Amino acid sequence: MALVVSVAMGLGMTACGGGTVAYLWVLGTQYNQVAGFKVDNYSGNLTQVVGSPFSSNGTNPISVALKPGGRYLYVINKGVVANGTTPATPGNIALFSVGGDGVLTFQQSYTSRGNTPVWATVDSTGNYLYVLDSLYPDNPEYPNPNHLGDITVFAIDPNTGRLQLVPNQQIKDSNQTQLTFFPVGPAPTMLRTSGSCVFTLDTGDQTVYPYAVGANGQLTITANSTIATGAGNLTSITANGTYVYLTDAAATSDSPGGRILPYTVGTGSSACSLNTLTGGPVNNLPLTSNPVYSMVDNKGKTLYVLNRSSLDPNNKASSISAFTIDPTTGKLQFLGTGGSPAAGNPYAVGAGPVCMVEDPTNQWAYTSNNIDGTITGKRVDSNSGELRELPRNSTFPTVGQPTCMALSPNVN
Numbered sequence: 001m002a003l004v005v006s007v008a009m010g011l012g013m014t015a016c017g018g019g020t021v022a023y024l025w026v027l028g029t030q031y032n033q034v035a036g037f038k039v040d041n042y043s044g045n046l047t048q049v050v051g052s053p054f055s056s057n058g059t060n061p062i063s064v065a066l067k068p069g070g071r072y073l074y075v076i077n078k079g080v081v082a083n084g085t086t087p088a089t090p091g092n093i094a095l096f097s098v099g100g101d102g103v104l105t106f107q108q109s110y111t112s113r114g115n116t117p118v119w120a121t122v123d124s125t126g127n128y129l130y131v132l133d134s135l136y137p138d139n140p141e142y143p144n145p146n147h148l149g150d151i152t153v154f155a156i157d158p159n160t161g162r163l164q165l166v167p168n169q170q171i172k173d174s175n176q177t178q179l180t181f182f183p184v185g186p187a188p189t190m191l192r193t194s195g196s197c198v199f200t201l202d203t204g205d206q207t208v209y210p211y212a213v214g215a216n217g218q219l220t221i222t223a224n225s226t227i228a229t230g231a232g233n234l235t236s237i238t239a240n241g242t243y244v245y246l247t248d249a250a251a252t253s254d255s256p257g258g259r260i261l262p263y264t265v266g267t268g269s270s271a272c273s274l275n276t277l278t279g280g281p282v283n284n285l286p287l288t289s290n291p292v293y294s295m296v297d298n299k300g301k302t303l304y305v306l307n308r309s310s311l312d313p314n315n316k317a318s319s320i321s322a323f324t325i326d327p328t329t330g331k332l333q334f335l336g337t338g339g340s341p342a343a344g345n346p347y348a349v350g351a352g353p354v355c356m357v358e359d360p361t362n363q364w365a366y367t368s369n370n371i372d373g374t375i376t377g378k379r380v381d382s383n384s385g386e387l388r389e390l391p392r393n394s395t396f397p398t399v400g401q402p403t404c405m406a407l408s409p410n411v412n
Helices: 002-010
Strands: 020-028 033-040 046-048 061-066 072-077 092-098 104-110 115-122 128-135 148-156 163-165 168-172 182-186 188-194 197-202 207-213 219-221 234-240 243-248 259-265 274-276 288-296 302-310 319-325 332-334 353-358 364-369 374-380 387-389 395-397 402-409
Touching: 020 061, 020 364, 033 061, 072 115, 092 115, 115 188, 128 188, 148 197, 168 182, 168 219, 182 188, 182 197, 182 207, 188 234, 197 234, 243 288, 288 319, 288 353, 302 353, 353 402, 364 402, 374 402
Parallel strands: 061 115, 061 402, 234 288
Antiparallel strands: 020 033, 020 402, 033 046, 061 072, 072 092, 092 104, 115 128, 128 148, 148 163, 148 182, 188 197, 197 207, 207 219, 234 243, 243 259, 259 274, 288 302, 302 319, 319 332, 353 364, 364 374, 374 387, 374 395
8 A cells, every 4th residue: 555655646646636747837917926736637626836836037927938848938027118107127038947846947037139028939849939029129220110019039949948049130220230030010919820830919900910930940021911800909819720810809790799800821822821711700609708818729629719708797707718610611610509609608717817728638728817816727528629617626726917827748
């Protein structure tokens, strides 16, 4: 019996659950922290990592990215813009290594080329980190009168996770000096990769700015450098193979709760363009409101949309709208039967959801909820995509004012 207990402890198992299948990282802006949790393989239950929460080593952490393999974590600290008597605090990128039992160790911080970093993504190869800045650096040689943002590209050392700046070899300023950033549209908020394309969501003019990914981390401007969406309030972008989905929180006459804008990614001479799917925008579920984030499940079968509010006067809960994805066309329809949402769809979550992730075994999904400071866990039906309550507990307290989150497999 002693041997059995010893083996169970070595595998991270308890009498009430299974081994640790993954680690969940949640950012909190109230005290500039990163909370770490172990994900139980048997129940989806969350337990805190030893030493959690960890300092974000910056101010206002809002985005997090993982190098494939789960060994290195990059936290984007947005910083604070000067406001009256409040001095400015510059943003940064904090690099952490993930050690045994999920313990985070701060390595060093980096500075992006632009101002106010807001998002980060690691490419599928794990070789490059793309950091999205609200404004590219305004200077006399390369002025920024239109308040455009930028992407800063870093090469990732495969052994240490450390970053090295990748200069823009295609654009030079008036002094013929290479730029150290890649311009995008105004007020960018989110960035996604799809195949050999990078797309930024630009809320300043409700457009998407595409780049083609070239050799050595270079980003190449495409023939259609600005993609008009016709949206009223773009809030998120997600990619699933050759399909890209945007959420638009603006109310319309037939969908007061917002819409999803579905696209296919162009190829050949139209590479990295976005082509509207037949049928056009898809209405959000009835009585939902203010969609702010979207995620495609690991199998590419279901699109989940986070709604921060509700139009139901008797139920103001935040929720998740679920849509099935046609594997051939990419078209969306309510997750359910006969054109009607399944029972429980939309699915209730904590107040003010911001971000959503799914574990690598396709069993569990989690949302970070900014208003009530919680994480909501759901059990994922791998066949239908339906969401259900976890078998033991579905609500977990976390760091104050949580923002985005990431999930890495247990590689120990």
